[in-house]
Amino acid sequence: MKPWKDLFRTHILERGLNYYEEGYVTSLEQTSTGYTAVVEGTEDYDVEIEIRDDRVYDMTCTCPYAEEGNYCKHMAAVLYEIEEGEPDTKIPGNYLQKVQEQNKELQEIIAGIPIDELQEIVFSQATSDEFLYNRIMTKYAPITPCHMIRLKQQVNDIGYHYSDRGGFVDYYHATDYTDALNTLLDENVPLLLEKNYRMEAFELVNCIFYEIGNRDIDDSDGGTSFVADNCYEYWQTILQECNDKEKENMFQWFQDHQENYVIDYLEDYISDFLLNEFHDEELLQKKLHMLDEKIVKFQKENYSGDSYSAYYGMVNNIITRICLMEELSYSKQEIKEYRQKYRNFSEIRKMEIQEYLSDKKYEEAIAVLKESKKLDADKAGLVAEYSQQLIQIYEKRNMQNEYVQELQYQVFECMQRDLEYIVKLKKLCSETEWEEQREKFLQGKTSYWIRYEFLVEEELFERLLQEIQKNQSVHVLDQYEKVLKKYLPNEIRDMYVQYVKKESTRTSDRKSYKYLISYLKKITKYPDGKKIARDIAECWKQDYKRRPAMMDELRKAGF
Numbered sequence: 001m002k003p004w005k006d007l008f009r010t011h012i013l014e015r016g017l018n019y020y021e022e023g024y025v026t027s028l029e030q031t032s033t034g035y036t037a038v039v040e041g042t043e044d045y046d047v048e049i050e051i052r053d054d055r056v057y058d059m060t061c062t063c064p065y066a067e068e069g070n071y072c073k074h075m076a077a078v079l080y081e082i083e084e085g086e087p088d089t090k091i092p093g094n095y096l097q098k099v100q101e102q103n104k105e106l107q108e109i110i111a112g113i114p115i116d117e118l119q120e121i122v123f124s125q126a127t128s129d130e131f132l133y134n135r136i137m138t139k140y141a142p143i144t145p146c147h148m149i150r151l152k153q154q155v156n157d158i159g160y161h162y163s164d165r166g167g168f169v170d171y172y173h174a175t176d177y178t179d180a181l182n183t184l185l186d187e188n189v190p191l192l193l194e195k196n197y198r199m200e201a202f203e204l205v206n207c208i209f210y211e212i213g214n215r216d217i218d219d220s221d222g223g224t225s226f227v228a229d230n231c232y233e234y235w236q237t238i239l240q241e242c243n244d245k246e247k248e249n250m251f252q253w254f255q256d257h258q259e260n261y262v263i264d265y266l267e268d269y270i271s272d273f274l275l276n277e278f279h280d281e282e283l284l285q286k287k288l289h290m291l292d293e294k295i296v297k298f299q300k301e302n303y304s305g306d307s308y309s310a311y312y313g314m315v316n317n318i319i320t321r322i323c324l325m326e327e328l329s330y331s332k333q334e335i336k337e338y339r340q341k342y343r344n345f346s347e348i349r350k351m352e353i354q355e356y357l358s359d360k361k362y363e364e365a366i367a368v369l370k371e372s373k374k375l376d377a378d379k380a381g382l383v384a385e386y387s388q389q390l391i392q393i394y395e396k397r398n399m400q401n402e403y404v405q406e407l408q409y410q411v412f413e414c415m416q417r418d419l420e421y422i423v424k425l426k427k428l429c430s431e432t433e434w435e436e437q438r439e440k441f442l443q444g445k446t447s448y449w450i451r452y453e454f455l456v457e458e459e460l461f462e463r464l465l466q467e468i469q470k471n472q473s474v475h476v477l478d479q480y481e482k483v484l485k486k487y488l489p490n491e492i493r494d495m496y497v498q499y500v501k502k503e504s505t506r507t508s509d510r511k512s513y514k515y516l517i518s519y520l521k522k523i524t525k526y527p528d529g530k531k532i533a534r535d536i537a538e539c540w541k542q543d544y545k546r547r548p549a550m551m552d553e554l555r556k557a558g559f
Helices: 010-021 073-084 093-112 115-128 130-140 145-162 171-194 198-214 223-241 244-256 264-276 281-300 308-327 332-340 346-358 362-375 380-396 400-413 420-427 431-443 445-457 461-471 474-487 489-504 510-523 529-543 548-556
Strands: 025-030 034-039 045-052 055-061
Touching: 010 073, 025 073, 034 073, 045 073, 055 073, 115 130, 130 145, 130 171, 145 171, 145 198, 171 198, 171 223, 198 223, 198 244, 198 264, 223 244, 223 264, 244 264, 244 281, 281 308, 308 332, 308 346, 332 346, 346 362, 346 380, 362 380, 380 400, 380 420, 400 420, 400 431, 400 445, 420 431, 420 445, 431 445, 445 461, 445 474, 461 474, 461 489, 474 489, 489 510, 489 529, 510 529, 510 548, 529 548
Parallel strands: none
Antiparallel strands: 025 034, 034 045, 045 055
């Protein structure tokens, strides 16, 4: 493929390369006109690259930046991925050698600059570049309160620089904003730790976490999490190097900032660090006391299971408390007695079940599973889970009657997500019994999610086709086209014909035309399909001749 990098702005190209190197490009497929791919992130974006004469002719992406007519980082990432499969497009060795020679030459020139002139150059650059100034001061000067104020001001300046008058960082500036914060972290925190300014490093990390946790931002690409993750990793590094007094200070800071410090979902970083990263016995005891206070608070506020967040807040605190008891070497009996107080929560009973299974106390596990089916009868997903565990135990223990009864319960009373249990049931039935059981399953509600898959498994292709026709979904037809085409080619062809004719009346943009014409090409692969597709195309040329984009796409597709 001929050179394409000049199509992109430099910083967009760099971000595209980062996305490619991180492996965000998936589902790359070559088409008759070029390539399609999905670029993953906080949201997934669809990218299409059209190639003509070995040159990039056109590109589209579903991200907001591209939809305004720009070439985006997602397109660049896909082009880098395409290049990966083209050996002749790799960076030649002589180019890398040239870069190395240039770097060596620069080093030699710098080494020959008189020290006073070199200092003047550095001074001139540092006085006009705040980042460089702070980096020099962090590395070579004593760390004073004034210097920490300058570093914090630099954090504020980054927020101010990339946001609008209302303090909002839009999609087009979000990546530069988060990159700047990460750069500030990476250039200063290691230097502070190298000089044993651990609490100052902690102070800077907290300042950046506060900035990212309170900035209104279009976070479509997940930059906020990247910065928060970086902060978490630096917290871990700082904690590892701290003395006991500093650890207590860090612990107290996390304890004091669990609520109303940053946006709600970033509060999890603080609570997770507090509960997962401090392991000194004295701090573990403090965490135990802190959790007891939280649990009592939930109980005093008349906790109601109707509240999802309250439920899981309560349960997570109880589970964490049990884990801390284990880490502090509480006896099994003490842990069991504590757990007994909260058996009304399914998660606590699940811990109990797992413990019985680990100790091979199957009768006790069965009893708790049966009890849980009754206690959680209003939670279908949990009941199905308990039933599945019972099936596994009965099968393992050769309890045939119980196994059959529970299998029937699972298939006919619990929503099925795959064929595992229906296949198990089939193996237990005679041919006549199975026909009755199969029909019962198809008539029931529990087959909803796997209905089509089950009909394929049973080779009931005509019934599957009827179901798809009733559903009127071309996407479902696409999913099962391969298997149905073999048995019912004319019927499948006619469904596609009906679809393209219907959709042609309401498509109005080039992307929709491309999509529609891909089905026209699909029709050509069926009996008499080439003639039928040509006739449809000729009809469109007459009926929609004032749609130039549609006419262009027909021509490019060979119609």
